[in-house]
Amino acid sequence: MIIRHLPVLLKETIDLLAPQPGQHFIDATLGGGGHAEEILKRTSPNGKLLAVDLDELALKAAKNNLLAFKDRVIFVRENFSKIKQIYNEQFSTYKVSGILLDLGLSSFELEDEHRGFSFQIDAPLDMRFDTRQSLTAAEIVNTWPFDKLKKVIQEYGQEALATNITKQIISIRQQKPITKTKKLVEAILLAFRNTLGSKKEVPWVGGLHPATKTFQALRLAVNDELGNLKKSLPQCLEILEPGGRLAVISFHSLEDKLVKNFFKTESHDCLCPPDLPVCRCGHRARLKILTKKPIVPREEEIAKNPRSRSAKLRVAMNI
Numbered sequence: 284m285i286i287r288h289l290p291v292l293l294k295e296t297i298d299l300l301a302p303q304p305g306q307h308f309i310d311a312t313l314g315g316g317g318h319a320e321e322i323l324k325r326t327s328p329n330g331k332l333l334a335v336d337l338d339e340l341a342l343k344a345a346k347n348n349l350l351a352f353k354d355r356v357i358f359v360r361e362n363f364s365k366i367k368q369i370y371n372e373q374f375s376t377y378k379v380s381g382i383l384l385d386l387g388l389s390s391f392e393l394e395d396e397h398r399g400f401s402f403q404i405d406a407p408l409d410m411r412f413d414t415r416q417s418l419t420a421a422e423i424v425n426t427w428p429f430d431k432l433k434k435v436i437q438e439y440g441q442e443a444l445a446t447n448i449t450k451q452i453i454s455i456r457q458q459k460p461i462t463k464t465k466k467l468v469e470a471i472l473l474a475f476r477n478t479l480g481s482k483k484e485v486p487w488v489g490g491l492h493p494a495t496k497t498f499q500a501l502r503l504a505v506n507d508e509l510g511n512l513k514k515s516l517p518q519c520l521e522i523l524e525p526g527g528r529l530a531v532i533s534f535h536s537l538e539d540k541l542v543k544n545f546f547k548t549e550s551h552d553c554l555c556p557p558d559l560p561v562c563r564c565g566h567r568a569r570l571k572i573l574t575k576k577p578i579v580p581r582e583e584e585i586a587k588n589p590r591s592r593s594a595k596l597r598v599a600m601n602i
Contacts, residue, residue, distance in 0.1 A: 289317065289390065289587070289588045289590075289591075290314075290315070290317025290318045290321075290385075291385070291387060291532060291580065291584075291588065291590075291591040291594045292532055292578060292579075292580055292584070292591070292594055292596045293317060293318060293321060295578050295596055296318060296383065296530050296532065296596060296598075297318070297321050297322065297325065299528065299530060299573060299574070299578075299596070299598040300322065300381040300383065300528050300530050300598070301381075301528065302322050302325035302326045302330070302380065302381060303325065303326065303380070304325070304326060304327060304328070304329075304330065305326065305328075305329055305330050306326050306330050306380035306381070307326070307330055307331045307332070307333075307374075307377040307378060307379055307380060308322050308326065308330070308331075308332050308333075308379065308380060308381045308382070308383070309332070309333040309335070309366070309370070309374070309379055309381070309382045309383070309522070310322065310332060310333070310334050310335065310382075310383045310385075311335045311363035311366050311382060311383065311384050311515065311519075312335070312336060312363055312383070312384050312385045312386060313334045313335060313336035313341060313342065313345050313358075314336065314341055314345065314385060314387070314389040315341065315344055315345055315348060315389045315390065315391065316334070316344070316345035316348045316349050317348075318383055318385060319332055319334055319345065319349060319356070320348065320349060320352075322381075322383075323349065323352045323355060323356070327355075329355070330355065331355055331356075331357065331374070331377055332352075332355060332356050332357070333357050333359065333369070333370065333373060333374040333377075334349070334356050334357065334358050334359070335359045335360075335361055335363055335366070335369060336360065337360065337361060337362050337363070337412045337413045337506075338389075338392065338412045338413070339360060339414065340391065340392070340395070341389055341391070341392065342358055342360055344389075344391055345358070346358060357373055357374060359373055362413070362511060363384065363511060363515050364510070364511035364512075364514040364515050366382075366515050366518045366519060366522065367518040367521055367522060370522050378524040378527075379522050379523055379524055379527055380523075380524065380526070380527050380528070381523075381527055381528045381529070381530065382519045382522065382523060382527070382528075382529050382530070383530050383531075383532075384512070384515065384519075384529075384530070384531045384532070385532045386508065386512065386531070386532060386533050386534055386535075386538050387532065387534045387590070387594065388400060388502075388590075390590075392412075393590075397409070398410065398411070399420060399463075399464045400498070400502060401464070401498075402464055402467075402468050402492065402494040402495070402498050404464065405463055405464055405465040406463065406464050407421070407462065407463060407464075408420045408421035408424060408461065408462055408463060408464055408467060409421065410501055410502045410505045410506070411505055411506065412506050413506075418505055419505060420501045420502070420504075420505050421460070421461070421462055423435065423501060423504055423505065424452060424456065424461050424467060424501070425456050425460045425461055425462075429449055429450075429453060432449050432452065432453075433445050433446055433449040435500050435501065435503075435504045436448055436449060436496070436497050436500045436501075438500075438537075439499070439500035439501075439503040439504055439509075439537070440496035440497050440499055440500030440501075441496060441536065441537075442496040442497060442500065444474060444475060444478055447474040447477065447478050448470070448471055448474040448497055450474070451470045451471070451473050451474040451477075452467070452470050452471075455469075455470050464498075467494070467497075467498075468494045471493055471494045471497050472484070472485060472486070472493055472494070475493045499535065503535070503537075508538070509537055509538065509541065512538060512541055512542070513541060516529075516531075516541070516542070516545045517545075520549065520569055520570070520601060523601040524601065525601055525602065526600060526601065526602075527600070527601045528573070528598055528599070528600050528601070529570075529598065529599050529600075529601070530596065530597070530598045531596070531597050531598075532594055532595070532596050533594070533595050533597075534593045534594055534595075535593070539577060539595045539597070542597050543577075543597065546570055546572050546597060546599045547572075549568065549569045549570040549599070550568055550569075550570045550571060550572050550599065551566070551568055552566060552567050552568050553566060554566045568602065569601065569602060570599040570600065570601060570602060571599060571600045571602050572597075572598075572599045573598045573599055573600055574596065574597050574598050574599075577595035577596060577597050578595070578596040578597075579594065579595055579596075580592065580594055
């Protein structure tokens, strides 16, 4: 079955990456291949694409979706945190005009009944992009001590009720391990009801379901997503040719902050404290920022694809 995925900020991303015929690109987080498809169309007839994803199912789906481009695509199952190594091994004969990092979940990952990414589907508490790794969300939820679990929910999820949610999770797991998403959602909802004094089955706070932030936090922790992003950004600069562009689509404020700070740092020369009369760091600008503020989805896109609502696009050019 060919699974279609709605690429977020497609027009804006492609316009800023500005692919031209014969140029070569890297999609380091391939997903369903929506952005990749448009890049391949723009770089025809002979532009190449290095397509990377850690998720085996994502790669299979994208291969189906990109069948028409045949040998113009090189598929690699690996973590984008190793992008320079992947480039050296698979793509080093090509000059890279652009790299895309789309940090969001694809539709088929969210809807997979065996992965546990979504709180709306009762599934095993897994959340791994790479099923070869051992750490799962179930292990975090059932074995990590209070302080460590609370820190994940509080920092990665930016959840105000992290303390109460963690207490509730630990109380339940002491009776029986929490192995399914439905049971975890029940723990989160109970923590919200107790804290808010609400009798509603789902005590809504703002526009988000109460389980949203905790599920996001666990996913980030399981896959070390912030750590991988931090590792990949400087590698991308080393791979890009002069004039090449790096586009990053983030869905979490901590991801966006990482990208924003990296772009800002690499767009300046000296990074020494302002009170030093002479530069001692020797740092030289390597980037020109093309998006002074992050680009966000238009209302029409959010209406068609509600999952795009938190997306932010930042793009910079290698100099």
